[in-house]
Amino acid sequence: MLDLTSPLIIGKYTFTSRLLTGTGKFASHEIMREALAASGSELVTVALRRVDPSRTGDGDVLDFLDTARYTLLPNTSGAVNAEEAVRLARLARAGEMGDLVKLEVTPDPRWLTPDPIETLRAAELLVADGFTVLPYCSADPILCRRLEDAGCATVMPLGSWIGSNRGLRTRDAVEIIISQAGVPVVVDAGLGVPSDAAEAMEIGADAVLVNTAIAVARDPIAMARGFALATEAGRLGYLAGRAAPRQEAEASSPLTGFLR
């Protein structure tokens, strides 16, 4: 019997949902809140650069997140080197936002590709400082090994460029990463439609993170629900164990059929 309820375990944290979501690019905080509810997500990433504890009145993004329902995953987006990422993570922890951190070090503002060298360096510093580190990284099998060796709680290879909605363009590399990983593999970035999430889950990813595709959809709430269903469907497809694909049609008994 398949264990369909096996939880996603990240460090000392346990989750039922395997769809992680983000909070950026939504038209309003209210739509974000409804879309997150529709996604069923339990782990929600928040850009520290968007958090404004001093804001009063119309509210800050954190005012719209029910922390009893969601575990916050502060991210270091905007950091261009290890020092900035570490500084941001420490400010977040000092601000009572917990020890989880989604490490993003993206010195290139156009493609927002993660800097592998600075990401690894920051991961080492943050793990040594007691953080539970989830690094956004290139789909590079060796880099993922190095991040795992450094003590990261997951690896988060990109499916395609962040915000690009291009789908799982890195599939071949992600398959290698999954086959090697001893920590959960979360495919982050670039998943554009629910079937992309299903594809990532079917090849054995432990979870997916989706933000832009939900936030920018014409109906973000419906899209969030679509991703939730697809993530679950993909997980089931993986656990069920697919039959091997073949190039050509194959009769059930091609060699011995004449005996019947």
Added chain:
Amino acid sequence: MSEAAGGFAAELAALDLSALAARALEATDSDVDRVLAAQQLGPADVAVLLSPAAAARLEEIAQAAKEQTTQRFGRAVRLFAPLYLSNACLSTCTYCGFAKDLDVVRRTLTVAEVTAESAVLVQRGFRHLLLVSGEHRTEVSADYLIDVVRALDPDVVSVSIETQTWSDDTYARLVAAGVEGVVHYQETYDRARYADVHRAGWKRDFDRRLAAVERAAASGVRRLGVGALLGLAPDWRADVIAVASHAAWLSRHFWRTDVTVALPRIKPSASGFQPVVEISDADYVQAMAALRLGAPDAGIVLSTREPAALRDGLVRIAVTSMSAGSSTEPGGYSHPGESQQQFSISDDRTPAQIAAMLAAAGYEPVWKDAFSLRPEPVRF
């Protein structure tokens, strides 16, 4: 003049803006089809999007620009406020209300006055500030700017400057003090016209100004703002093409640097300057949409120079960053009406009204989208 040898100046020399502008007038409907289907646009493609043939299809072009903007930037608009430090100026630019030869009340804020102005802006919701001044190297020195940046309200997380151009060393010092962005509009890329309107002073040197953003990027500045002042040169299309090319060149050569672009139109000022060409609102929308498609990764900035209805429309098409409730006189937030303003504004809605407009249009007003680069931040 050695700076003219390399950098974007060399590319600009090779661009042949007048040929491109001619193309912008001759392009056909099928040229427009081809450009709208293309993946990456070059200067000749931007020229096509500025053509009368494209003007006849403005709605279609605006839709394409909107799609590009939404995909790249989401349904969010970054808000900022200009903070005028000084209207003292040693340059004579014929279109500017701060020009040296004008008989206007001059004022440079003390550091304490700047702190007070920043506190007013923080109270109104702003966390991103653009420090603006005339060009006066003793009144607005590098040391003064650094003192000002250090003394800003602690809730200010993003500081950009729009001042005179500086040396590499000074840009590096400004970066170390926490300056995130540098804005140096070229005003016009037409060298002859540039010489006509920049009659004297530091700004008269076209190549020094053009190279300054490159020096700033090389010195570690993260956000560069470039742009042209439409109405200054006879061929506004050529300047739009040049801005798109400039942004693309900077992105190629400084991969760590974020580039923003702007196309302000000349406004009335104490200078009495009259635009040499009228750019209609429809032309302006076409220019902004063409710029979005020609420079898809560049943030597009729109100031309160433009009227409310046009600003509301452009947010839905191409704009990603707006000022709101702006004063263009030094000290104008704490004590309005005591100094000379640089130019008159057209959209006088409050920041809260702009935020409400954005929300009603389906965009999140983004008050904070940065963490402080100033040393020893106490918050993110």
